[in-house]
Amino acid sequence: MALTRDQLAQRVAQEFKDGYYVNLGIGIPTLAANFIPDDMDVILQSENGLLGMGQFPLDEEVDADLINAGKQTVTMVPGASIFSSADSFAMIRGGHVDLTVLGAFEVDCQGNIASYMIPGKLIKGMGGAMDLVAGADNIIVTMTHASKHGDSKLLSECTLPLTGKACIKRVLTDLALLDIEDGKFILRERAPGVSVEEIVALTSGELVVPDDVPEMKF
């Protein structure tokens, strides 16, 4: 079975380490905040200028001046700090954030990522994504493995305008966890109940399948 949104978020959270500053993109990455292990301290960075983002507010706590990068109302944890967008991206560009998790339309086995527009169809804008992928060493891309029509999103070469070049080393899809090394995808884990053959069939870029590909554990 393909992973649910919650399972994707849960698997992302397994990459967290105690003491990590983490930037979570809009959508599934944000959900990973719900799965931070109790014995671990992780501080969430929101690129609109907040370090120490907390959970959503209670109705009576809602404050229009306190939002995350997805424009959702949020709260702050004890120890939080506020800063300008220039300072925020100094942190990001300067490589001070330990882990970045973001979504994408396409990724290729050269480590390229496309996530901000589909010419003629959709323009979202890159927001902070170009800065995040350029500034971070440790990035996880979360996405569906293939489109609804069964077209692979893990390509030999991205077809859409790039968000970043040769910067992605790890991809988590609803079917598999893959690393990118030397111009190839390496299959590391598969979603429970998903066969290697299914993953191979839906991966268009060059894929290396090690002898042992364990199922993800939750």
Added chain:
Amino acid sequence: MSGFDKVVNSYEAAMAGLEDGMTVIAGGFGLCGIPENLIAEIKRKGTRELTVASNNCGTDDCGLGILLVDKQIKKMIASYVGENALFEAQMMSGELEVELTPQGTLAEKMRAGGAGIPAFYTATGYGTPVGEGKEVKEFNGRPYILEEALQGDFSIAKAWKADRYGNLVFRMTARNFNPMAVTAGKIAVVEVEEIVEVGELSPDEIHLPGIYVDRLILGSFEKVIEQRTVRSA
């Protein structure tokens, strides 16, 4: 001392001198920390052919989005289009020229503009459409692109509190692009929720010194929330 009193008493006075074809740099992120009434004044004045630099262009009926309705904006410099159907439609049809700019690069362009730095190198956007046509230089084996600073004829921003000298204090994530936007405008106009007398703010609590501020106005704010997300108790 009156020479340092930045307070103006009408929105007309706050935006006096804004003319067709000028460049306006606006603070705010989404609808958070936006100079609501200064934007409304630009709409009222009907100034056209504007180049506007701001992270977003508001929503269809709020923030800078209201300037799209009557096509007052010729060119938009922004990082994010999503959640604004009119922005996307005018961009797709070619009516609105858009320079999509990475968020951190946009913030730094404003910062550099205010700090007298004409351009800077960044790895952000290298190898993407953003880097096309820009000078590339390698530092320590890594390629960087040259991005030019941004300055506005006007900047419009929102702060929480100010004293009459224009010393500013921002509140929570309503700070965002506002400090850099203020510094990058030749005429910097700031609207605030509260104006206090000089000396009431501790020098240590001032986020942006009044030297950058030209006009200050006391406003009242609607503070529309784009995505009200709550948890249950």
